[in-house]
Amino acid sequence: MDKFRLDHTCALITGGSRGIGFGIAQALAEAGANIVLAARQEDQLKQAQAQLAAPGRRVWIYSFDMSQVDAIADLYSRIVADTGGIDILVNNAGGTRRGPAETVSAADWNFVINLNLSAVFAMCRAFGQERIQSRRSGKIINIASLMSDTVRENNAPYAASKGGIRQLTKALAVDWAKYQINVNAIGPGYIRTDLTQPLWSDAKFDQWVTGRTPLGRWGNPEDMGYAAVFLAAPASDFITGQIFYVDGGFLSSF
Ligand SMILES: NC(=O)c1ccc[n+]([C@@H]2O[C@H](COP(=O)([O-])OP(=O)(O)OC[C@H]3O[C@@H](n4cnc5c(N)ncnc54)[C@H](OP(=O)(O)O)[C@@H]3O)[C@@H](O)[C@H]2O)c1
Structure with missing residues (x-):
């Protein structure tokens, strides 16, 4: 199963200090990658770094707010200088501002679009x-959502941003195929993390998710990690432009 190994590669995961990002970092590290984590809170980054530490593995951390889109190019150059280059980019940091569409402020709209879409484009471009300049191949994995394809009420900016991720993933895949840069996305179903804590701690919503998901449970960050290993590894070299839903069958069921 050598084609599923990531030895001698370096993977950068935004929002990798907890939740889905940390689950992905753990799996990529287990498959052999060195790891770079970027998130805002330094204490959580340090905790994640300690958890990932293992003989022969390098783990770098960067405290950075991804919504500072204009500073992303500089951050990226710093990371490349420190690490020697990134082979696998996982754009995972994201957030939302919920509310009925008619009450969404310009500030909330801009916050979500900036973090979930503009920052992802800036990272991909860097x-x-x-990769193009150094004539090296690469793998990008964007974190999409069920809302890349369908919607629930009171989440218009998030749905717009994640729908944008679906199209951005395809556009970059087409532009960069000639450079052997594969661009795919993972579309998580309902996953138990801090972000969804208000949802899974609400007994009614919890029941709705388990009932609505054909495989009958919430997903967990490890489920995303295994999918990420596949999309990061040589095993998926002929796959690009895909949104890979890891959702327990949610989108297939009416
Ligand atoms: N959980 C789900 O059910 C689900 C479903 C579909 C899609 N997703 C997507 O999956 C991704 C991760 O979600 P999650 O549930 O794992 O969230 P989470 O548990 O809240 O974790 C978010 C991670 O992103 C970091 N982060 C948040 N804002 C950031 C910013 N401005 N700059 C840098 N880092 C930032 C957080 O660290 P700091 O707070 O320290 O910055 C943390 O490491 C998001 O894109 C989300 O939209 C989640």
Whole structure:
């Protein structure tokens, strides 16, 4: 199963300090990758770094707010200088501002679009430029959502941003196929993390999710990690432009 190994590669995961991002970091590390984590809170980054530490594995951490889109190119150059280059980019950091569409403020709209879409493009562009210039292949994995394809009420900016991720993933896949840069996305179903804590701690919503999901449970960050290993590894070299839903069958069921 050598084609599923990531030895001698370096993977950058935004929002990798907890939740889905940390689950992905753990799996990529287990498959052999060195790891770079970027998130805001330094204490949580340090905790994640300690948990990932293992003989022969390097783990770098960067405290950075991904919504500072104009500073992303500089951050990326710093990371490349420190690590020697990133082979696998996982754009995972994200957030939402919920509310009925008619009450969404310009500030909330801009916050969500900036973090979930503009920052992802800025990271991809920095990665693509470096890979193209250094004539090296690469893998990008964007974190999409069920809302890349369908919607629930009171989440218009989030749905717009994640729908954008679906199209951005395809657009970059087409532009960069000639450079052997594969661009795919993982679309998580309902996953138990801090972000969804208000949802899974509500007994009624919890029941709705388990009932509505054909495989009958919430997903967990490890489920996303295994999918990420596949999309990061040589095993998926002929796959690009895909949104890979890891949702317990949610989108297939009416
Ligand atoms: N959980 C789900 O059911 C689900 C479903 C579909 C899609 N997703 C997507 O999956 C991704 C991760 O979600 P999650 O549930 O794992 O969230 P989470 O548990 O809240 O974790 C979010 C991670 O992103 C970091 N982060 C948040 N805002 C950031 C910012 N401005 N700059 C840098 N880092 C930031 C957080 O660290 P700091 O707070 O320290 O910055 C943390 O490491 C998001 O894109 C989300 O939309 C989640």
